[in-house]
Every structure is written in C-alpha cells, then in structure tokens.
Amino acid sequence: MLKNQYYRVAVAPMMDWTDRHCRFFHRQLTRHALLYTEMVVADAAIHGQRERLLGFDAVEHPVALQLGGSDPRKLAEAARIGEGFGYGEINLNVGCPSDRVQSGTFGACLMQTPALVANCVAAMKAAVAIPVTVKCRIGVDDQDPEVALDALADGVFAAGADALWVHARKAWLQGLSPKENRDIPPLDYDRVYRLKARLPQRFIGINGGVPSIDEAVRHLGHVDGVMLGRAAYHTPGILAGADAALYGTVPEPVDFAALIETMAAYAARHIEQGGRLGHVTRHMVGLFHGLPGARRWRQILSTDATKPGAGGEVLRAAFAAIDFAGAEEAA
The missing domain is CATH 3.20.20.70 (Aldolase class I)
Incomplete structure (x- = not known):
C-alpha cells in the first residue's frame, strides 16, 4: 500500500x-x-x-x-x-x-x-x-x-x-x-x-x-x-x-501577480525553444473563474495569446483585467 x-x-x-x-x-x-x-x-x-x-x-x-x-x-x-x-x-x-x-x-x-x-x-x-x-x-x-x-x-x-x-x-x-x-x-x-x-x-x-x-x-x-x-x-x-x-499546510493566499510572472517567464523559455504562448496559456483560461474581469481574461488569452509573436505582455495585460478589489467587496 x-x-x-x-x-x-x-x-x-x-x-x-x-x-x-x-x-x-x-x-x-x-x-x-x-x-x-x-x-x-x-x-x-x-x-x-x-x-x-x-x-x-x-x-x-x-x-x-x-x-x-x-x-x-x-x-x-x-x-x-x-x-x-x-x-x-x-x-x-x-x-x-x-x-x-x-x-x-x-x-x-x-x-x-x-x-x-x-x-x-x-x-x-x-x-x-x-x-x-x-x-x-x-x-x-x-x-x-x-x-x-x-x-x-x-x-x-x-x-x-x-x-x-x-x-x-x-x-x-x-x-x-x-x-x-x-x-x-x-x-x-x-x-x-x-x-x-x-x-x-x-x-x-x-x-x-x-x-x-x-x-x-x-x-x-x-x-x-x-x-x-x-x-x-x-x-x-x-x-x-x-x-x-x-x-495540513498553513493556508496561504496565492500571490497571483507572482504566479503570472512565473508563467510569463516559463512561456518565454518555451517561445525561445520554438513554441508559442498559446501552448501555455490555453491551460490558464479558467484560472479566475467567478471573479470580476474573468471574462476579459478569457477573451485576451483566447485571442491575443494565439497570435504570432505573442509573449508575456499578453499575460500581464489579461491579468490587469481582473478586479480583485471588486471581488472582495462582493464577498
């Protein structure tokens, strides 16, 4: 076992x-x-x-x-x-x-x-x-x-x-x-x-x-x-x-800004090896499900991230659409 x-x-x-x-x-x-x-x-x-x-x-x-x-x-x-x-x-x-x-x-x-x-x-x-x-x-x-x-x-x-x-x-x-x-x-x-x-x-x-x-x-x-x-x-x-x-770990809030930077750096390495941003971001579309701005996040990743030459700036622009303050107010 x-x-x-x-x-x-x-x-x-x-x-x-x-x-x-x-x-x-x-x-x-x-x-x-x-x-x-x-x-x-x-x-x-x-x-x-x-x-x-x-x-x-x-x-x-x-x-x-x-x-x-x-x-x-x-x-x-x-x-x-x-x-x-x-x-x-x-x-x-x-x-x-x-x-x-x-x-x-x-x-x-x-x-x-x-x-x-x-x-x-x-x-x-x-x-x-x-x-x-x-x-x-x-x-x-x-x-x-x-x-x-x-x-x-x-x-x-x-x-x-x-x-x-x-x-x-x-x-x-x-x-x-x-x-x-x-x-x-x-x-x-x-x-x-x-x-x-x-x-x-x-x-x-x-x-x-x-x-x-x-x-x-x-x-x-x-x-x-x-x-x-x-x-x-x-x-x-x-x-x-x-x-x-x-x-049983101590609950810790996710640092989403740091996560986005980590994924942007990872995507940059993948792009340098001949890949495309969309190969990475297609898995991230549902990350902010239920939060204000999630629809815009999805739109950007589903369109801009698939364009030739797209890089980490697309991830950052999509992340900027998420309204964490609005989510806290709604809660």
Whole structure:
C-alpha cells in the first residue's frame, strides 16, 4: 500500500490537456498534489521522440507517467524508459474508452481481460523500482461492476500493483463517444467505497465528477485518495486550496501577480525553444473563474495569446483585467 501523502489528491491524466505546460501551471497552485501526464502509448515511448513525449520540468514533481498498452514486454520497456526520465510512478491506463485506444487493444477494453492486465503489471513491477499503479473503470458494457471491478483489483494487487485508481462509472465501448462516456454512464461512488472496505490494506483512489476540494475531503472518509479531472482543468483555482485542506499546510493566499510572472517567464523559455504562448496559456483560461474581469481574461488569452509573436505582455495585460478589489467587496 502506498503511504506517500501526496497520493491524497491527484490531477487526473487527461488526453490533450495535462501536458507539461499544464502540469507546470498546476504546480504553481499546489505543491503537494500528484500530477499525471497524458496517456503515452508504450510503442511511442519506445520508438517515438522521447524528449517531446516524456520530458518534463523538475518543478512538476511529484509527477507520474501514464502508459497505454497491453503487451507486457513493451510496457515493461516503456516503464524503464519512464523511470529513467525521472518519473516517480508508472500508471497503466485501463479506463480510456476511445475507439482509437480500443483498436490498439488497451484502455477500458482491458477490463474484459483482468489476467492480461495482471501480467502487464507484473512485468512493469519487475522492470522498475518505482511504484506501478492502475487506473480503471468499474466495468464496461454489460459487465456486472461487482464482479468486474473485484476481478481487476484482485488481479493487479496480486501482481504487485501499488495502488488502484477507479473512475466510478462504467465505460460503454459501443454506442457512446469518449465525451459521452464522461457523463452519461451514472457515477457509482458506493461501488468504489465497497471495494475499499473489502481491501482495507490496499490503496484505493476514486475519480469521476469530483467538483471541488470540499467534495474531495468527503470522499477521503471512504477511500485513500481522490483524483480531480475536469474541475481541476476548467477551474484550476480550486487547486490553491488543496494543500491546506488535504495536506495540513498553513493556508496561504496565492500571490497571483507572482504566479503570472512565473508563467510569463516559463512561456518565454518555451517561445525561445520554438513554441508559442498559446501552448501555455490555453491551460490558464479558467484560472479566475467567478471573479470580476474573468471574462476579459478569457477573451485576451483566447485571442491575443494565439497570435504570432505573442509573449508575456499578453499575460500581464489579461491579468490587469481582473478586479480583485471588486471581488472582495462582493464577498
């Protein structure tokens, strides 16, 4: 069982969202939450442009690499590569329902072959010294979640998995899009709670539809960890409350002016390497959600930040639109 306190809360791996720029930004808001990469296919980690796919800033720690695949040998090799890059954990994706992922025989469809998942975990555990974890669904299609989740959990823990993160809804592999699979199948938090009650000595984390840090705290009365997904991405400001609420640190107000300067400097380094400001700022659009001036902030980042030659001055101009005094008066 993982005892690392940083596992109390994590930001979920999200395709096209939790790239290195997103993770650097999120780390400015929480020092302790565990951050995950997007899913990286094992073949890509082995044969692809590794620095582009796997590179990250040391500031991001604690950070975990999520892999996709179903070949134990390839996953073991990809895990070794990830460990060499400095990741603190390797996670196996057994939850993504997209057609592209299914065609590669990995993701949520692996819920149907728990023995294969266990073999993959065993191979990865033998290859690395860092924790190996799994993220799954409670079941797929017509599976009985009581049977399917127990079979998956028992198999991966017997194979040596250090933790199991459970997205508390089924995935429908036929008939629903990946977007619909995030909303339509009903959430069943109680099923995950029952798994934890049955396996008290194992680390069980929950994921799916958690909207706030307060809600995460409530879940921690039943499970070991909580994974925030879309709420952390669309309203990243909630992460600023994670350390005090979940790790016992002294509450400190975020110095947003300093944060903007840090992100402007980070963006400048990225631009010097051939990138664009929009690669960084697209993850920051929801930062001031609910504050006076947030709409203008979003407009500037969605337009000016995408223009050729845009730099840190765009971030500063957008930040100037936020009316903190007005927010205090309204409170």
